[in-house]
Amino acid sequence: MSLVVLKLGGSVVTDKDEPETVDEAGLAAAADAVATLAESGRVVVVHGGGSFGHHHAAEHGVSSETGSHDARGVRAIHDAMKRLNDAVLDALADRGVAALPVHPLSAGARETDGSLLLPLAATETMLDEGFVPVLHGDVIAHAGKGATIVSGDDLVVSLASGLGADRVGLCSTVPGVLDADGDVIPEITAFADAADALGGSDSTDVTGGMAAKVRKLLALGAPAHVFGPEGLSAFVAGESPGTVIRGE
Ligand code: IP8
CATH class of the missing domain: 3.40.1160.10 (Acetylglutamate kinase-like)
Structure with a gap:
């Protein structure tokens, strides 16, 4: 299961x-x-x-x-x-x-x-x-x-x-991982996809931990979805609300 x-x-x-x-x-x-x-x-x-x-x-x-x-x-x-x-x-x-x-x-x-x-x-x-x-x-x-x-x-x-x-x-209360314009990035498959928004590859925790979080989630063997409360029912239904972080 x-x-x-x-x-x-x-x-x-x-x-x-x-x-x-x-x-x-x-x-x-x-x-x-x-x-x-x-x-x-x-x-x-x-x-x-x-x-x-x-x-x-x-x-x-x-x-x-x-x-x-x-x-x-x-x-x-x-x-x-x-x-x-x-x-x-x-x-x-x-x-x-x-x-x-x-x-x-x-x-x-x-x-x-x-x-x-x-x-x-x-x-x-x-x-x-x-x-x-x-x-x-x-x-x-x-x-x-x-x-x-x-x-x-x-x-x-x-x-x-x-x-x-x-x-x-x-x-959480953010609708996903946001780009520099404040728009949700739909998919991240490598840190480079979000590096600009997250403050570059040397960034650690200065952006509220999002850079560190993305790195850890990329290393998982499973897709990780980052979404806000409005995305909860879509996640439960097997959809991909917010940002999906999928390491390759
Ligand atoms: O809200 C912190 O957990 P988080 C828990 O997931 C305590 O960062 C004890 C502050």
């Missing part, structure tokens, strides 16, 4: 301007989409932090680069993400989806060089047993740094390559 890894951006399921506030309409639409996907295949969901994780991460000075050994602060970030994860799980359960949590803090770690180690036994066995695993951006133990933030996007790349996903969806 085919496997889809779907990331729901934090800005899609939360109100980013109000601390710890779920965007009920956004979450309902996303949960409907996951329920439809789960009817015909295997699905892994990953959600971002939105107004839950990022607010606490800033308060405790933790980022993907800057770590902390303050367990109370690390827990505050993790607990906020668990509250959002509960809201996502509840919305899925209300639609009859057998969704279960997988918390990256308890499952994985980062090596000294920042690479992510994410053992997949729990996620894989849940899938085999008919569950829908729901992971989330989180704090994670990081060798030499205490704990740092792992973004949902990093989890998506690990999951999609480790589980051999057939399709990847990244739903």
Whole structure:
């Protein structure tokens, strides 16, 4: 059975301007989409932090680069993400989806060089047993740094390559990867296709992480679709909303 890894951006399921506030309409639409996907295949969901994780991460000075050994602060970030994860799980359960949590803090770690180690036994066995695993951006133990933030996007790349996903969806509030004029680039098959818009091949994270994201998605063996909430139902229907990133 085919496997889809779907990331729901934090800005899609939360109100980013109000601390710890779920965007009920956004979450309902996303949960409907996951329920439809789960009817015909295997699905892994990953959600971002939105107004839950990022607010606490800033308060405790933790980022993907800057770590902390303050367990109370690390827990505050993790607990906020668990509250959002509960809201996502509840919305899925209300639609009859057998969704279960997988918390990256308890499952994985980062090596000294920042690479992510994410053992997949729990996620894989849940899938085999008919569950829908729901992971989330989180704090994670990081060798030499205490704990740092792992973004949902990093989890998506690990999951999609480790589980051999057939399709990847990244739903955020941007309608796709945009060119220099602000138009959606329909297809990216090499970094050069988007290099101008993304700030050239030396760019790292200065454009909100899009350059780094495109590079990682190009390296996947599966097509990755980057789209906005308006593209969700088309993605579920097997179409290609937004930008498709397909490495050759
Ligand atoms: O929103 C970040 O996940 P993202 C999660 O996918 C936290 O970048 C804890 C801020």
